[in-house]
Amino acid sequence: MNTKDVILKLADQLILEKGFNAFSFYDLAETIGIKTASIHYHFPTKTDLAIAVIHLHAAGFEQVKKQYATKDPLAKLEAFFNIYSRNKAEGQVCFVGSLCTDLYSIDPAIEAELTPVVKGILIWVTEILKEGKRKGVFHFSAAPRTKALLIITNMLGILQVSRITGKPDFNEVRNTILKELKTKKG
Amino acid sequence: MNTKDVILKLADQLILEKGFNAFSFYDLAETIGIKTASIHYHFPTKTDLAIAVIHLHAAGFEQVKKQYATKDPLAKLEAFFNIYSRNKAEGQVCFVGSLCTDLYSIDPAIEAELTPVVKGILIWVTEILKEGKRKGVFHFSAAPRTKALLIITNMLGILQVSRITGKPDFNEVRNTILKELKTKKG
DNA sequence: CCTTGCCTATCTACTAATAGGTAGTATATT
DNA sequence: AATATACTACCTATTAGTAGATAGGCAAGG
Numbered sequence: 282m283n284t285k286d287v288i289l290k291l292a293d294q295l296i297l298e299k300g301f302n303a304f305s306f307y308d309l310a311e312t313i314g315i316k317t318a319s320i321h322y323h324f325p326t327k328t329d330l331a332i333a334v335i336h337l338h339a340a341g342f343e344q345v346k347k348q349y350a351t352k353d354p355l356a357k358l359e360a361f362f363n364i365y366s367r368n369k370a371e372g373q374v375c376f377v378g379s380l381c382t383d384l385y386s387i388d389p390a391i392e393a394e395l396t397p398v399v400k401g402i403l404i405w406v407t408e409i410l411k412e413g414k415r416k417g418v419f420h421f422s423a424a425p426r427t428k429a430l431l432i433i434t435n436m437l438g439i440l441q442v443s444r445i446t447g448k449p450d451f452n453e454v455r456n457t458i459l460k461e462l463k464t465k466k467g
Numbered sequence: 468m469n470t471k472d473v474i475l476k477l478a479d480q481l482i483l484e485k486g487f488n489a490f491s492f493y494d495l496a497e498t499i500g501i502k503t504a505s506i507h508y509h510f511p512t513k514t515d516l517a518i519a520v521i522h523l524h525a526a527g528f529e530q531v532k533k534q535y536a537t538k539d540p541l542a543k544l545e546a547f548f549n550i551y552s553r554n555k556a557e558g559q560v561c562f563v564g565s566l567c568t569d570l571y572s573i574d575p576a577i578e579a580e581l582t583p584v585v586k587g588i589l590i591w592v593t594e595i596l597k598e599g600k601r602k603g604v605f606h607f608s609a610a611p612r613t614k615a616l617l618i619i620t621n622m623l624g625i626l627q628v629s630r631i632t633g634k635p636d637f638n639e640v641r642n643t644i645l646k647e648l649k650t651k652k653g
Numbered sequence: 654c655c656t657t658g659c660c661t662a663t664c665t666a667c668t669a670a671t672a673g674g675t676a677g678t679a680t681a682t683t
Numbered sequence: 684a685a686t687a688t689a690c691t692a693c694c695t696a697t698t699a700g701t702a703g704a705t706a707g708g709c710a711a712g713g
């Protein structure tokens with residue numbers, strides 16, 4: 282892995298663990314064992330670094346989306362949840378939650394990059410739910426887009442809240458969402 | 468309102484708007500029209516300020532809890548939601564979401580104060596749901612504590628996500644949660 | 654095959670601004 | 684007089700970012 286990717290991976294980790302405003306180029310440089318000027322060579326500004334991290338996540342979601350495109354809706358939704366489970370295992374929140382809480386304190390250029398990614402995730406989950414309902418494997422009464430918002434905010438929120446209440450709550454929430462979706466109601 | 472309360476209110480506002488790591492004593496001082504040293508007089512450290520903000524919210528929840536103690540469960544839950552609606556109106560996220568995303572970058576003393584407050588909110592919502600179910604006004608199949616986690620993470624999460632997707636999504640989520648709770652299922 | 658020159662990546666050294674925090678002093682209230 | 688509140692003046696560390704030097708790799712031209 283080249284230095285640029287090492288910087289990117291570490292920046293991502295720090296954004297999800299501590300938040301965008303809680304780490305500096307010096308933190309990155311010290312951990313990697315290079316100088317801050319070298320980071321500026323790869324990412325001229327901290328904004329550039331944040332945008333690269335967003336693109337990294339966008340690509341990650343895109344890859345899972347493609348990889349599961351022909352699978353059944355349940356497998357798709359589980360693949361979606363697995364992204365969050367991986368974050369939980371590392372003590373991280375999700376990049377959407379981390380950046381949205383800091384949104385009004387960061388460069389608008391970051392928001393401009395984040396917006397289409399968040400909307401894309403919402404569309405993806407909405408489509409999974411629609412497909413699941415059509416095929417009779419998911420049952421819910423709300424509008425698919427609203428149900429997607431409910432599920433996404435559950436995952437985003439529990440990553441944060443379970444830092445306080447404990448990791449088992451993350452799994453409890455994940456399992457309950459799936460159970461309720463699969464349960465046929467009157 | 469005395470200076471201490473002015474500082475506290477502004478610090479609260481900035482934590483919910485920009486995040487704990489995104490404002491300085493200088494920002495507070497400049498806005499209020501005093502010197503940073505004066506803030507240090509009232510709140511020796513930034514940690515003290517954060518803890519005071521947490522206590523402010525704890526007192527707020529406590530007050531609503533008492534005020535609605537004898538009301539019906541639906542009124543209680545609506546009062547709970549109104550706290551988040553007020554934040555949304557100001558473009559703010561909730562203090563739990565804001566501080567949890569920054570949790571691993573801040574003084575552990577802040578976490579120590581935050582933990583019982585978050586657990587208290589969870590217990591409160593759990594009790595509202597239990598009472599609602601017992602009285603036949605709420606219908607849900609999950610364990611009450613889990614359902615409380617789902618609802619809390621919905622509110623916390625949508626405050627953040629709707630910064631990107633738009634304010635109407637906040638209301639849509641709020642209304643949908645209530646509608647689903649009130650709907651009798653097979 | 655070797656030298657010239659470009660490209661990439663890193664370094665040293667620096668800057669101006671901002672961070673949180675302290676010591677000691679002045680002023681206003683009670 | 685005592686107390687609460689705010690001030691001036693300062694400190695040390697850190698912040699993001701820049702300028703310019705250096706070193707190695709690699710390709711073209713003589």
